[in-house]
Amino acid sequence: MQSETKSRVDQLTSPAGHPVSVLRFEGDIASTSKEAVLGTYQSLPKQSTKLILLDFSKVDYINSSGIALVIQLLIEAAGAGQRVFAYGLSPHFTKVFTMVGITKYAGLFPGQQEALAAL
Amino acid sequence: MSGAGSATVKPTTVEVRLPSRLGYEKVAMSTAAAVAKLMGFREDRVEDLKTAVAEACINAMEHGNRLNEGLSVGVVLSAGVGSLEVKVIDDGKGMKGPPPKVDIDRKIHGEEDPRGMGMFLIQALVDEAEWVAGHNGKASYVRLVIRLDPPSQ
Numbered sequence: 178m179q180s181e182t183k184s185r186v187d188q189l190t191s192p193a194g195h196p197v198s199v200l201r202f203e204g205d206i207a208s209t210s211k212e213a214v215l216g217t218y219q220s221l222p223k224q225s226t227k228l229i230l231l232d233f234s235k236v237d238y239i240n241s242s243g244i245a246l247v248i249q250l251l252i253e254a255a256g257a258g259q260r261v262f263a264y265g266l267s268p269h270f271t272k273v274f275t276m277v278g279i280t281k282y283a284g285l286f287p288g289q290q291e292a293l294a295a296l
Numbered sequence: 297m298s299g300a301g302s303a304t305v306k307p308t309t310v311e312v313r314l315p316s317r318l319g320y321e322k323v324a325m326s327t328a329a330a331v332a333k334l335m336g337f338r339e340d341r342v343e344d345l346k347t348a349v350a351e352a353c354i355n356a357m358e359h360g361n362r363l364n365e366g367l368s369v370g371v372v373l374s375a376g377v378g379s380l381e382v383k384v385i386d387d388g389k390g391m392k393g394p395p396p397k398v399d400i401d402r403k404i405h406g407e408e409d410p411r412g413m414g415m416f417l418i419q420a421l422v423d424e425a426e427w428v429a430g431h432n433g434k435a436s437y438v439r440l441v442i443r444l445d446p447p448s449q
Contacts, residue, residue, distance in 0.1 A: 208318060238322070240350055241413040248403050248410040255404060269343035276420050277413055278400030 180204040180237070182213035186221065189230075191296040197228045199289070203235040206243030214246040215253075223257045228296050232289065234265025244277060251282045264292045312371040314353060316361040316386075321353035324371045324384070331373050332380055337444060344421040345380070345442050351414040352384040352438045360386025360436060370437075379423075379443040390429030390436030395419050 183203040191197050198221050206214065218229070231247070233239075254261045264286040266274060271285060286292035312327050314320045325346040332342045353369055361367040370385035395415030402408035419425045424441035 238350075240321075240347075240354060241417060242354070242411060244413060245409075245411040248400075252404055252406065252410065267343075269340065269347070273347065273417065273421075276417070277398050281400055282404055 182206055182210035184213040184217040186217060189293065191228070191293045193296065195228055195296055196225070197230050197293060197296055198226050199230045199232055201232040201235070205238040205240075206233075206236055206246065207238070207240050208242035210243055210246055214243075215249055218250045218253065223259075226257075227259055229254060229259055229261045230289070230292055230296070231261065231263040231283070232265050233263060233270070234288075236265070236270075239270055239273070244273070244279070247279065247283075251279070255282065262286065262292050262296065264288055307377075308375045310373040310375075312373075314357075314369045314371065315365050316357040316363050316367050316369060317365055318354065318357060318363070320369075321350045321357070324353045324369075325350045327371070328373055328380075328382060331375055332442070335375055335380060335444065337380070337442070341442060345382075345440075348418045348421045348425075348440055348442075349382055349384070351418050352382070352440065355391075355414050355438070356384050356386035356388070359391075360388030362388075379441055382440045383437045384440075385435055385437040387434055388430075388436050389433040391415065391427040391438075392429075395425075 181204055185201050187199040189197045189199055200217055251261055261283045263283050266285060274280060274285060310327060310331055312324055314323055328349045329342050329346050332345050356369040357363055367387045372383045374381045396412060398413050398416045399408055403410050422440045423443045426439050428437050428439065430436040
């Protein structure tokens with residue numbers, strides 16, 4: 178019933194010249210998305226990955242279990258000295274992420290261009 | 297059901313019964329959204345309701361019915377004049393105490409489980425939320441209410 182979470186990684190460079198790993202998600206982010214969210218993040222090399230951008234622009238549904246996976250990603254990233262940002266959330270999920278305090282640890286941007294420009 | 301501001305809205309009830317299987321909360325979400333749209337709720341309020349109903353159903357499946365697919369989750373939507381009430385009913389003992397506050401700092405520092413935000417979200421997204429324990433550990437429910445904005449003058 179839940180649509181499978183697809184994920185992939187693109188390596189981009191910000192206008193300021195910093196390498197950015199973009200994790201692109203598609204489908205639902207729920208309790209079944211652990212491999213897509215945490216597994217994809219954990220596949221990134223810790224030493225060379227310092228800036229991470231989460232792309233939610235093709236995500237239709239995020240529930241509290243999915244938000245918990247994003248928080249687990251933030252915990253691991255904080256431990257590895259990485260900075261995490263996100264874009265593409267709908268106005269509703271921007272509100273939800275703000276309510277639970279994720280914006281304190283992951284800057285939110287409306288689109289990829291705005292996010293990269295800030296990195 | 298008539299649009300927002302109508303003085304002739306008849307109370308209407310819609311019921312859905314879900315298996316205790318994660319993912320089926322989306323059936324309740326879609327039904328609640330359809331009823332709310334028919335009542336004239338704004339799109340942002342419909343989105344709030346969808347998340348609140350989904351979280352209530354997930355709690356009912358996981359904590360109330362312990363994912364026992366032999367038990368179902370009942371969802372009763374009652375459209376009244378100016379408000380929509382949703383009851384999500386399970387066979388658990390009910391929630392004890394008020395919803396825990398979410399402390400993102402404690403979660404990030406590993407002092408609190410990253411999960412456990414469902415009740416917080418429900419309470420934050422609707423106008424009323426109450427958790428009612430059933431008799432003899434049966435038919436516990438959460439009751440949610442969202443209200444239509446008063447018609448502009």
